[in-house]
Every structure is written in C-alpha cells, then in structure tokens.
Amino acid sequence: MEKILLKNLGRPGFHTIDSCLVNGGYNGLTEAFKHAPESIIQMVKDSGLRGRGGAGFPTGLKWSFIPKDPTIQKYLCCNADEGEPGTFKDRGIMENDPHLLIEGMIIASYAIGASVSYIYIRGEFVFGTRRLEAAIKEAYEKGFLGKNILGSGFSHDMYIHRGFGAYICGEETALLESIEGYRGQPRKKPPFPALSGLYGKPTVINNVETLACVPAIIEKGPKWFSSIGPEKSPGPKIFCVSGHVKKPGLYELPLGTTMRDLIFDHCGGMLNEGRGLKAVIPGGVSAPMLNAHELDTPLDFDSLAAKGSMLGSGAVVVMDESTCMVKTALIINRFFSHESCGKCTPCRDGTPWLTNILKRIEYGNGRPGDVELLESLCTNIFGRTFCPLGDGAVMALRGALKNFRDEFQHHIDHKRCMVS
Amino acid sequence: MSTVKINGKEVTVKDGTLILDAARDAGFEIPTFCYQADLMGVGSCRMCLVEIEGQKKLQPSCITPVLHGMSIHTETPTVMSARASMLEFLLANHALDCPVCDKGGECELQDMVYKYGPHKGRHAEPKFKFQEKDYVLSPVIIKNSNRCVQCMKCVRVCGEVVGANVLGALGRGDHQEETSFLRSFLDCDQDGNCIEVCPVGCFMRLPYRYKTRPWDLKGKDTVCPYCATGCRMVIEERDGIVIRAKAQLGVGLNSETLCARGRFGFDFINSPERLTKPLVKRFGTLEPASWEEALGVIKDNFIAAGKNIGGIASARLTDEELYLFQKLFRSMLGSPNIDSSARWAPEAVEGFIKATGMDEGGASAFDCMESDTVLITGTHLSDENPVTDYIVRRISAGRAMNLVIASPRAMKLDSSASQIVRHNAAAEGHLLDAVTLSVYGGNVDKLRDVPGINRIKDARQDDLAGKAGCSADDIKAIARKLTGEGSVGLFAGTEFLRYPGSIPGLALLKNALKALGKKVTIIPVLDRANQRGAWEMGVHPGFGPGYSPVKERGMGCADMLEAASSGELQALYVVQSDIVAMHPDENFVRGALSGLKFLVVQDCFMSETARLANVVLPASSFAEKDGILTNQEGRAQIIRKLLPPPVKAKRDIDIIRAVGETFDRSFGPKNPVLVLDEIRKEVGMYGEVSLAFNNKRNVDNKLDLKEALVKPAGLAEGLNASGLETKLEPKTDEHPFLLATGNHLFHSGRLSRKSPTLIGLLKNAIVEISAEDASALGLMNGDKVRIKGRYYEAYATLHTRSGSKGGVAFIAENYDDVPVNRFFRRGEGVPRVSITKA
Amino acid sequence: MFSDKAKEEIQQVLKKYPNRRSGVMDVLRIAQRERGGHLVKEDMEEIARILGMQTVEVNASAAFYTMYNVEKPVGKYHIQVCRNISCLLLGAENLIKHMERELNIRVGETTPDKKFTLSTVECLGSCGTAPMMQINDDYYENLTAEKIDKILKDLK
Ligand SMILES: Cc1cc2nc3c(=O)[nH]c(=O)nc-3n(C[C@H](O)[C@H](O)[C@H](O)COP(=O)(O)O)c2cc1C
C-alpha cells in the first residue's frame, strides 16, 4: 500500500516545504479550492473517514454539524495532545511531515469556514513544536496561510497552543478550556463544540492523524480512500507498536490488518524468541487488553468493539509471558488516577482507591476479597463519570481482571508474583 | 411545555426544566452536592444521577433538561446504589473527624450518608491529607481541606455571585484543593459566602469556631440591620449570646448570600458597651436612674418645651416604631418637626422619592434586572449594597442585556458592565442631563412637553458632558442603549440625596424615557435598613404616613438644629441616631445641641450624641424586637425577637409608647401587632402587603415575592422638590480632591463600629483615591497620608483603586478616628482636600 | 521583571488569542524558563497583572499542569524518566534505580549541587523507542544503563 501518512518517516530533510512541494504537497489544497466547502464535507463523508483520536466518529459528519452562517466565527482545533500511553503516531506525523497536517487543517478549515485554527500540542513535544512552528512560518511565506490563500478568497490563521502536562486535555472539551486559559477540565455537553466550542463559537476538534488523511482524500478522491480496508472502517491507519516485539515503531497499514500480521509479519515477532505472547493492548491503555487467543482479530473499529475492546488511538502494546498482569494493571491504573482531573467524584476518588488496592496486592499485602472489591468499585465508577477518562480506567482494569483473574488471586493468596 | 413521567407519575413542566427540578416539584427527593439553582450547573458530584428509559448510562439530573415523553426513574436499585457509591467515594478521602468538626450536626455529607449512604466502610487505605492543621484564610474564614467534597460551590460563588474570584482550585485529581492564591491570606469581601455554601466543614466561620454545636442554638428569622437591600437571615443564640447569623438557600431575595456586615456584624448585640439602664444627667454627669424617674424628667421638660420640640428617629427602627414615633409627635406633642436622617435635606428626600417613584409602590430589583438596559448611577453598589451587587452580577451574567455603570469610583461590579462611565464626583445630574439632551436630540417632537425639558433643551452637549467630566461618545452610547429596544431599569443611589442638585436630572431622564413609551423600573438604593420604611411611616417634616400631605410643614434635622442654636427649639428626642457623628458639620451639631434646653437620646450605645443628652434611654437592637422593615424596593419583611433587651433596656416601641403614655394613658396601640393593624388601616400602601414571606422557601422557588411589595400611594402631589442644588467648594491647587463620602464595604453607619468582627476586618480609617492620582503624587497603596481640608485635617491609610476618576478622595462616614463630617462646614458645599504623605 | 526577550515573546503570545487570559499557559511557560525551571509567587502576580487575571486563577492554571513547577525549584538538568507501560515492559524500573544510584538521589529530589533533578513521568509519547527519558527539552530514547552513564557523564 502506498504510504500517505508516514511517507517521510526515515527520510531526513523531507519535512521542509521545498521538498514537500516537490513531492506533491499542497496538491490537495489546490484541488480543494476548486470545490465548494459543502462538497469538501461531502467528499470526506463519502470517504468513510472516521476519527483517529479514539472515538472513531465519522469526520465528515462532524464537520457537517457546523452552522453554515458565514457571519459566525468558527474554529478548528487540532488535537495533538497525544497522551494515551503507547501512542506516538501524531508525533511521527508532526515531526516528519508537518506540512501534511497543515494542509489537512487548511482544507478542513475551508470546509467548515474557520478563519482561525489552533494546534493543541502536548508540552513535552518540544521538537515537534519547533518543526511545526517552522512549517507554519514556511506555509505563511508561500501563501498557504494568511490572507486570500492562493487567490481563493479564503483567509486563515494557524497558531500553536502548547499543553503542559495533562492527559485530560486530550479530551476535546477540556482541550478547549485549556486554550481559553482555564484549568483543563471537561465541559458539560450539550452544548456540543460544533455549536458552542472555543470561546463559545462553533468548533471542530480533530486528531492529527484524522486531519492528515484529508489531503489525500481530496487529491485522490473519496473512492480511493474508502477502498482501503474494511467497508465500515476504511483507510490507512498508523499503528504504534511497543513492548515486547522485535521491531517496535510506527506502521501505516490498512485498517483491518490482523493483530497477528502486525506483530509477526510487520514487527518481526516477539522480542525474546523464548517467550510467547501473553496479552496485547490494541488501542492505548484505555482499551481492554486481549489475550493470546484473540490474535486474529482485525484491527479496526468494529471488530475490536465486537471483542469488547476498542481501536482507540491504535497503540498496540505487546506483552510476553514474563509480564506480571497485576503490575501492568497497577501501572495503568496509577496513570489514570494521576491524570484524573478532579472534577467528578467517582473518577477523582475512585481511581486512587483502585490504585491503592492494586499497590497493596502487588506488594504482597493483598487481602481476601480484594478482587471482588476491585470489581465492585469498577461497577461503581463505570458509566457514572463526567467524561470517558474514568471509564477508560475501568475498562483497562476490567480487561486485566477478566483475562488474568487467577494472577490477581495468586498475588493475594501467596503474597507474591506468579510470573517472576 | 413538556410532559414526562417521573417514577410513573406524569408531570407537565416548562420546556428546558431540569430533571432535578421537575422531580423535586413532583415530590421526589434527589440528593445533590454540586447543584445550586443560582450557580451555573456543573454536574460534577454525580449524586443526582437518575435513570432515563432508553439510555444506557445514568444521567445527572441537575444539568439534564427534560425532553417531552421522557420516562425518568429516581429510585431504582441502580440509582440508589449509584448514590451510595458516590457517598462511599466521597468518604474515602474525607477526614471523618466529625466529633471535632464545627459542621457536625448540620453537615450535608453526614445527613446524606445517614439517608442514602453505605453504612459499612470498605475504604482501608491511607488517606491523602491536604494539611495537618486547619489554616486561617482570612480574619473570618478558617479552612480544613481534608473534609472537602469538591463541589466547588465556594469557588463558584466567589466568582459567579460575589465577583471576587479570589478562590480557585489548585492541583488536580484527588489533590485538588479549593483555596486562595498559594493558600495565602485572602484579601476579599470577607462576606463568608464560601462558608455558607460549603456543605461540609471545609470553610468555617472563624469567629464561631468551637463556640457551640448547632443543636444547642436557638434561632429566629430576621432581616439584616445594615443596608436597605433587605437580606433575610437567621440569627442564633446560645445562653443569651448571639453566635451566628446565616442566610438560607432559597429564602429571601438574597438566598444563601450575605455580605460581611450581615454575616459577621451582628456581634454588636453582645457588646459589653450596651446601655442597660436609663441615665439622667445630674450636675453635669449622666447617672443611673429608674425608668419612672427618667420618664418623669422627660415629661416635665417636654411640657416645658411645648410645641418647640423635635424628634429624630433612626431609619433602622421598625415600621411600627417609626409609625408610633410620628404619631407621638404629630398627635400627642403637637409638633410637626420630625426627621429620620441627619444626612439628607428634607426637600432632597422629597425630590428623590418623586424621581424614583417610591410613591408609586414597590418595585422588585429582579424586575428591574429583567430590563433590557439597566443603568446604575449614584451608588457605589459593590461596597454599599453588596447583595444587590450580587443580584445584578448573577442576573446580568445569565441574560443578554446592557448594563451601564456610571460612577466616579471604580467598583467590583464594573467587570459585569457592558459600559462603564467615569464621571466627576457629584456630577450625576450633569451626566443624566447630558444623556437626556442626547435623547431629546433625536426625539424633539415626542419630548417637547416633558416637564423640565426646558431646563436643558437649549444647553450645549459639550458643556454638559464637560461638567460631567465624560466624553460625548460615552453620553451618546448611554443614550443609544436607553433608547434602544426594550425596557429600562435604573438603580439610583444615595449620591442623589448627598448631591440634591442631581435629582432633577434623574427625574427628567425618567420622564423623557416614559414619554418615549418605555417601561422604566427604578430601584432607589439606600443605605439604612428601614430608610424607606421611615419615610413611608411619615417620619419626615414634609409628609405623613404613606406620603400623605401634612397640615403643617415641620422642620427637618438641619432646620431643627438651626432652631436649636437660636434657642427657638427647646427639646429634642433622638432615637438611635447619632447625629453628631452623621450630620455633615460636626461642630455645628455640637453647638446646636448645646443650645437645647433638653435632649433625650434613646440608643443601644453611648453615642457621641448621647453623651450630650440630659436623659439617655437604653434601647434595643433588631435582635430584641418584633416588627417589619421595608427595604429599598418597598418589600415589607418581618423581623422576630430572639432575645429580651439587656437588663433594663426596652424595646424602642415600648419606650416611645411609654413617653406618650406619660401624657395620655391611652396612647398606643399597645403592641407591635396592634400598631401594624393600625398601619394597615391608615397607610394604604401597607393595607394589602403580604407578610407571608418569612424564612420559608417560596412556593415556586423564586426569590422574588411580589406580594410583599408595598402598593402605590398615589398621594405624592404634595411632595416639595424645589430648590435642589449641590454646592461644591471651588477647586484649588491647594485642595485638589473633592471629598466623597458614603459607606465602606465593612462598615455602614456607626453600628458596625461596635462589632468586634467588623472592626477586626477594618479598624482605622482609609482614604481612597484613584491609582493614577496616587502615582502622580508619588503615593502608594497602604501609605499613611495626611488629609487636609480648610477646617480639619486627619491621618488615614491610603487605598488606591485603579480605574477610578481622578480628583476624588473617598472617606467613609463610619470611622470614629476620622469623623469625616469635621471636614464640612454648614452652607459651604462639599469640601475639597489635599492628600500628602504623612 | 521579565527580560526584553520575554516581553517580546509575551506580546507575540497575546496576538494569538481573542482574549488575554488564553495566553496564560504560554506566559507561565516563559516565566518558568526565565526563572530557570520553576515559578514563584512574584511571577504569578506579574502574570496576573499582565493578563488581567486574579492571582489565584494564574496559580490554579499553573498547578493543574504537571510541567509547571510551582514554587518547586528544579536542577539545571531536569531528568524525567517515563514510568508508563511500554517503558516499564522494557526495563524502565531498573533504569530509574540505576539513575538514583548514579546521582545519589531519590526520585523527586535534586542533587546538592542543584545540577540534576530526577522525576518520573507518565508516558511521553515515545513508546516505540522505549525505555526513554526527557532531559529539559530533549528526548533520550532506547536507553540502557550504559547509555545513561554516558549521557550523565556528558552533562556533568
Ligand atoms: C481522556 C481522554 C483523552 C483523550 N486524548 C486524546 C488525545 O490525546 N488525542 C486525540 O486526538 N484525542 C484524544 N481524545 C479524544 C478526543 O476527545 C476527541 O474525540 C478527538 O480528538 C476527536 O478527534 P477525531 O474525531 O479526529 O478522532 C481523548 C479523549 C478522552 C476522553
């Protein structure tokens, strides 16, 4: 498959606008200006593109919710907060092909009528920020940003907003709060951002990878895009593989590639020949892990949902037999309680409680009934939180408990680990 | 309208009603922590989750509106278990130190756990501790974050209602702590609304700390005795000591809010300085006497004075007391000389009443805020009537409207305004005239016949704007807003009484807008709890109860003093009014009073005026009496007696009656209830006023009970509003600042000076000038400065306010260390002063 | 209080947004850099003045995000080692212990010469090259004990 998103990966120097233009960069934009904004939205709808930020919401549909009234200020926000553990794809795009993102954002802004866009990039990505800053500057110089872009009559300004260490700011409404200068806690919905988002104005929030798909859809046509991968989850997808595999890294493959193919064909198999595969997290730590029997699951939105997990951000974390699942659960849960924003009761007070119990179990101080207590607390948190972060914490823990309950029990009963 | 089913019961409610409200109306209880009707919904505590048929997840009823056809369940096992689990989570990180917690016994968390909670604890982990010891956040607030349930009401009330925004949430997750900047000492309104809204023992009253348990307290409903906003509250005592004043959610126009004066200023009641027995002057010194003796002396001297007698009663007394007071003078002593204020000229009062239409009946501040354009003028609302400021802030944030604030001094409420106008001090009239002229310009035909228009119609806009000290654009912008779509609301404050020359401007603007067919709602903003009641009970030389015409016009306070100086007035009866401290020109008052043959002062404290008296009678505070007060809107509200008057002190109504009885045993009516009956009969405005609104939640959950508003009097034709003028000392290089006076956020009148807590908030005088003036003079906030006028000089701490108009120095009327009236000279206009580093 | 360069940067920041308050994160970041890695009371007061915010609001913004060090000075080199899942699977724990030994401090502490502060952080988005750490602005990836020794030696 021709690479769209990662074509520059491993090609130093290709991030500049000159090499970008030589390689067909901004052709999508030139093409886009030949169409009315409405038809751009229709093309994206037709392509079947679904959001790559986690929820898989149809992108064209999201754009179509934006009011058409031209007198209303509208915004586009690119979600480059990339905080889901295991995920590093957006960084890959921004560092290696910043113009692809910028082009996608200009097209998206043109489609929804946004005159200003912000890229919310996580604070730790200093290198990526510098690349983007330089690229935006280049884009202004070449007339792709600013007033009356390429004579189209469309004007647009693009700015970078740097996060500074808060996973929750990846949640779209928390992201808006953060840009506005408030603490990054989620807002209640409705009103949805499409009607009242940034500064109370209609706003689209899209993931980096989502936006990076847009130029190709416009240039090569929606049909081309929708022909890749399964019908309901079409298109190329970047998988971020990490953990116990030979060749971890970013892989751009059609959605629907099976886990087995990804790990054993593309990534060269398990890191240590002697150790078999124990579990895989298929879509970032919020996604419940799958066990070794489920390796043939295709990696796409619907197939994973059918298995009780999710594609999420496409972060595939591979764990071999030497991995202690109690420890894994603890590390993941600690992450969520560390990142809980503090707004709602079950997440704020529930996740640290879970962490404390897991800590106890891990350090050999588990008590009889702890597994049941964990499960009961999960029930009490799940579906009752303000935003999906708390749910993510529960799903992750439930995944571990479902597949490896014995290991937890062993820790409690024997005050030590089963695997090491 | 939407029809929904709640637990099977069909109810029809307005579209957009929250599920929570619909369910509560239908009689189903839903517990909440973070919800509060008058704050923006956040939906974070998750206590109020309910089940909606067809939705997988439970939904927060406090932020979810009903949709037609919804079927909602509030008591299913899932809902109940969700409630229990939220409480379990809250308890997981809660300090559980109930035995030593001030909130014990009235804690919402306790109550809810008792009702819905898990009765078995499963949390056995170490708890996160924010701090080891409670820490003091301000002179009135102490904080224990370990008990927090993170409802954020403190932060929200501080920002959304009070507008102070000095509380915030630091940190995140279970380390999130609602506190001040770096947990440092708060520089704020000190109104303690954060305490009031806190459902647990996290924000606590410092003065109340460890004093008692709530179940040992006895409380009574009352109204705050300070400004005329008329906040309802409950005061509570233990063993005869008043320990706490608190507001109640959903009760009174103030709901849960009070200002610092209201919440903490009650402790003057307990003061050891209270007068407890009558005193009679013998050989130059006041000595204890019996009531019989005191009354006997009064009778003899009153008889001797004949008609040459006058009375001044405080605008803090109840309507019943004030009514009886005027009756005593008019029908028993035969003297028309009565007044309720040492500060305002009687004509100014009449002009103001007419201009604000008080005689046309009460008007609710909420209605006023429903106007499309609201203009606030002649009042420093944020400091003088803080809870009115809260109401304005809250409502204006929730709807699309124009809020214009015109004031020389910057104020907190400015941040809510759509337009701020800084005019010269004492120039309200010029400003309003300029605005009216601008309105007139575009509507000559319609306004030709408006009474008073001739006064300005040939004026030059530039002249008026110049006198007002603002730009023509400012004026035009106000005029545009006032004449735009929709209705107009005005808040007009005591500056109009202080600078009566402004009153015709106010009246003219009102008339012009009405002539344009506008609905105009005016709220007079007053600074004494029952100022309006005092006027409506006829304690005024120019009109009787209900603004009725009087046969003979009497003398107002200033005239009485003048007459006393000349020996014409022989006796004066002063009830709870410290005229020496309050009348502009202290020297003049002292001189005048010494000219009297006989002075009776009835007061709770040995005031400056009382020291000069021949007889001093120990009176009662608001906590020691029953009666009604009429707030600035014309809302009649009941106060109830919590304690007996101390020792031999008596209720004012009983004293006034006793004085009357020395002349005629039948003088009465004999008790407040009967007096009220007579008022209702005699004073049409009060005939049908409902007094039902007493510390009960309103049926429809609205804070605005219109039935409590007084009715139109329709009698004001006799009001004399002529000869109104404002005199200012001319500006000189030597004295560049015009001296503005009024109330301070923590002090109004002299009563607050007897409150240890309020004194703790601010003891010594401060003088306020604009930050720009200060830096031009090389002065800094906090500097000790010398204030020098032509007749007096004093030292005070400088307070700078950025954004205020230059050339104004403000000193509140309330400091005993800087009696601001010493700067004034009768007949010489508002003084000017210089400010230099001390 | 701010250097001319910082003032210039702040002006640029304010151009990005329709209101001043939105600049708070950038301005805090600039202030933190100017101060050498942390924020102090005066900085936040100054920022509140510049942006027309209340001091507590600036404080709240800063305290919400983990990369601001509110009144917590850090060493010249702030070493932040990822402790999340992908790095953990490839031995982050041992590396952290190794570093504690090498620097002779515990996680959360600063060396007495104020040169190094050692912290652990959640996932930094570099999982494909785990284990990894960040020192000030730079990422160091595919770490081993030997690599760390060299990096530390170069910085010392
Ligand atoms: C706790 C939480 C964290 C999230 N973090 C991210 C993130 O880092 N990056 C991202 O693109 N989306 C993230 N999301 C998803 C966003 O809320 C949003 O769905 C997404 O940006 C929409 O873009 P898309 O339609 O292009 O996928 C997060 C969601 C939640 C609930």
Ligand code: SF4
């Ligand atoms: S679930 Fe609640 S506490 Fe957790 S991050 Fe979302 S809003 Fe914040």
Ligand code: FES
């Ligand atoms: S009361 Fe509804 S969530 Fe708190």
